[in-house]
Amino acid sequence: MAHLATLTILFVLALGLADASISSVKLQSGDSFLIREGEHAKALVRSLTAGSQRMEFSGRNRGKWVDQNGKTVDSSRFHLYRNGSVLIRSARPSDSGTYQKDPNPMIRIGDMGYAPPVLIIQVV
Numbered sequence: 001m002a003h004l005a006t007l008t009i010l011f012v013l014a015l016g017l018a019d020a021s022i023s024s025v026k027l028q029s030g031d032s033f034l035i036r037e038g039e040h041a042k043a044l045v046r047s048l049t050a051g052s053q054r055m056e057f058s059g060r061n062r063g064k065w066v067d068q069n070g071k072t073v074d075s076s077r078f079h080l081y082r083n084g085s086v087l088i089r090s091a092r093p094s095d096s097g098t099y100q101k102d103p104n105p106m107i108r109i110g111d112m113g114y115a116p117p118v119l120i121i122q123v124v
Contacts, residue, residue: 041101
């Protein structure tokens with residue numbers, strides 16, 4: 001009986017760790033949201049239906065979204081804070097996608113590796 005309890009506890013803990021690196025949020029159109037995934041990183045990367053975009057935290061394009069062709073995308077509804085947090089003001093359905101810091105290395109604990117944190121934003 002003790003083995004069953006131990007296995008159950010281990011299973012619940014493993015299940016919690018497997019999903020810990022992915023978080024999601026559902027926003028209404030027009031809502032504001034603070035993205036904290038970029039804290040202490042060099043950039044924030046987002047994958048949208050329109051393609052991949054990157055917001056640099058320093059340099060010429062600081063605080064602006066830039067697409068994979070190097071073209072600046074309208075970033076007027078976004079505010080970059082010094083610690084890498086990004087505020088979305090008045091979210092739109094076009095902001096739906098995945099957001100993650102860059103670089104976003106795999107998390108290693110001993111011999112085990114865990115997927116890096118990813119934020120999924122859905123705007124309806």
